[in-house]
Amino acid sequence: MMIIPSKMSSSKRSTEEIPTNIRVAVRVRPLNRAEQAEKSVSAVKVDRQKNSIFTKMKTFGPFSKVYDTDATQQMVYEDLVAGQVKKVIAGFNCTVFAYGQTGTGKTFTMEGGQQSEETKSWRDDPTTGIIPRAVEDIFEQLDQMGCEEYSLRVSYIELYNEELYDLLAANSVGEDRERLKIFEDPTKKGVIVSGVEEVPVRNRADVYKLLKLGAEKRRTATTLMNINSSRSHSLFMVSVVIRENTATGDELVKQGKLNLVDLAGSENVSRSGAEGKRAKEAGNINQSLLTLGRVIRALTTSGPHVPYRESKLTRLLQDSLGGSTITSLIATLSPASSNIEESVSTLEYAIRAANIKNRPVCNTKVSRKAILKTFSDEIEKLRRDLRAAREKTGVHLSEESHEELLRNTERMQELEEQLDATVDQLRRFTEDLVYMDEQYRLLYERKERLEDKLAQRIRQIAEKEKELDDKQKELDIHKSALQEMHSSALITFSQLKEMRDSADNMSVDLALFWDKVDQMDLVAFRNKSAANTVSEKVAIALDDISKTSQNMEASSKPFMVTEVAENTQCTTSLRSTFTSIQNNIAAFSKNVQHNVEEDSRIYSDFFGDCLGAETQICTMLNTNMDNFKGLFSQFMVDVIAVTEDLKDRINRVKAEMNNLQMELSPLLEERRAAIELQAKQRKETRDSYVKAQVLRIQQLQVLVSQLAQGLTSVGASTADFDERGEVLDAQLRDDGAAALEALEAVATSHDDVVSEVVDGVDDISEKAAGRWASLIKEATDVAENVVAMGGRTLDEAKKTCEDVSTMLASCDEQVVARNAALLDRMASLEGIISSSTSSISSVISGAKNTMISRKWEDVDINQGVPPRNIPAILGASDMVGPPEPNDLLFEEKDQRSEKRVSNYAPRESLLDMSNKLLSPATIRTHREFATIEEENIPQ
């Protein structure tokens, strides 16, 4: 049974009803072969700008849309039907019907071209018509909305020779096929087509199968005008029931319907060549189209009566024309001049239809409870009416029904049919609910599976995160250790630098020291030369003295005594000079000794410093040896760079994991939230619904059994009913199996998707693990390199240390050797000086002795020197003690001062020279010598 519009939807409607003109479009097909052959020319012109059609007789328009011969099926669909599909899903009833002369493209527009066997989908075929596109679009829209609980049913009927046939019924072929009955809905809200199949469709393929089946059955006959001329009107109806779960846990059901009507061609019987049966067909076709025209005229001229009931076509389209449906009409035209009359007639028809106003109403969402109650009330009322009709008692009949039954005996039959239809509708509704419950169950199971997988995935991600965190911590520890090592290396470097600086300073000091040693050598050498020179000069002087003495002896004998005195004085002077020389030499030796000691001390200090520095360097180097591992700045830079790189890579891996999680989480979260919400709502309401449903079904069973009892009494009806029940049961079983199969396919595809996702995630995890392993390996390699580098550096440092030690040791040796050489030289210098001194002393004492002996001779022989002066002279000559100061010598001097002056002059110059040579001013320390200029050194 089919109710147009639906009882369910019409029972509760939105009150917002805005009058809207039905949309009318005109499509002109290309000239066909026959028209081309008869050289027919195009007699209509499409004005797209003005949406009008121009003919020689008149211009028609504007229409909602006009399509020229080059318009594609896609364009027509997008402009006229796509919007209506959205409205259907929103809960409106929509109708699209094609009207036009036979052979002008109504079926082409509605169903499409002849699909070849190879064409798998309408998507591949540009000639696909409105019906397959609309069905595909409905499925797509529902998918896009994420709608999981819905039910689609399709029915396909044809109106042939004013009789209605079900194109999807099993026995819908042949002359004896069942004729469908049409009657008014008792609620006065539409017409009911009793006994029509509303086949549940679960996927696109189901719809294509049904469409093909129905199209094949559709009666066609060859006429002269159109090889595949449709001799019937067809109505393809898709009903969409969507279940929504509200936040309060209520289940709301909304329903929308799409009626796609392909009218039979209007034709001129005489021109089409139809005869006999064909002529009758043409008459009936034209009759229903004429009524359609009258209905349209009445609707547009606000006539008092709209003759819907005069044809089954207008009864079927009642709600679509002037009712609450959103309606579009496509008027198809032939461009041929030979068809201009029919084209003008179609355009007039279309222009009138464009003035029809509908009041589209959205079917409100109704709760399951409310629908069941409506059915229950309806069935109860029908049962009551039927019982009253049968018993003809009128006791329990409502006054209205009783009167009606009395007036028309057919009314009883109608009531039975209505009851059948209502029970049928209830059955379908229950089936839909069961189907949607099953969808829900599958959904719930899928949600459970997804939740498990999600939890598992979240656990894995958490583990991975923990691993990453641990690795990060390890890295941080390594990093801080490396940083510490780096800073201690820097400190060590600065210490080393300081040590190197102090070593540099020491080597400068050492160089200075060696310079001074060299200078000392030079001074010693010069001292020695000076001493030699002095010795030579003393020798020369003594020689001179000797010569002078001899001369004196020879020339000055008479003055011997005086001479002896003079000589004694001279000897005394020489003695004091000698003493002074001795003192000076002693002072010089002391100075030299002091300087040597000082130098030794300086050297030993320096050596101590060197040793200290060496020890310090060694200690510091040893102390810092361990810290040396990998503590060079380049190494640190490398390590930090590697660490940063590792960090980056880890972050990238982390980011990948996060992305993965982010990709998965919202999807799963969204899915889980939606399912959880549904589950919660369902859990709360499910039990009560199940109870209510069980109760209702029990009630219905009771009702049905009561009805069955009642119908048994009707006799033949019961058998018929049972038979139909069996057929229905079989169909239901088949449908159930098909639905189960489809659901299993859906479940499998879902599982495939899930396993794909899981595989993807596993793949990513595997890649991440691989990448992580390679990173670890890289890090290990770098660490090993670093350690090896540290080892090498350590060895180098050790070697440097050893070199420094060796160098210092050799320095030490050199210093010791030089010191020894210096001491030797000093000793030899001392020896030379002392031997010079002693030779000078001996020369002087020899000279003195000579002079004394001569004096004695003088005294004894010539003058007779008083004996008291002899010990003094002896004492002086032997250096036993100093002579008496106020002795004879003064007297002698006073007495002979004039003469002596001229005689003693050479002795004066000798003494003066000796004094000069041996004065302390000329005997200096090596240090002082270091500053003496070459010219100041005495020659």
Ligand SMILES: Nc1ncnc2c1ncn2[C@@H]1O[C@H](COP(=O)(O)OP(=O)(O)OP(=O)(O)O)[C@@H](O)[C@H]1O
């Ligand atoms: N727009 C078009 N482009 C190309 N070919 C078209 C077009 N419209 C119709 N035809 C072709 O014209 C022929 C008749 O079309 P169709 O059967 O759809 O006409 P019809 O109006 O349904 O006729 P009838 O009322 O007799 O059933 C078909 O071969 C169809 O392929």
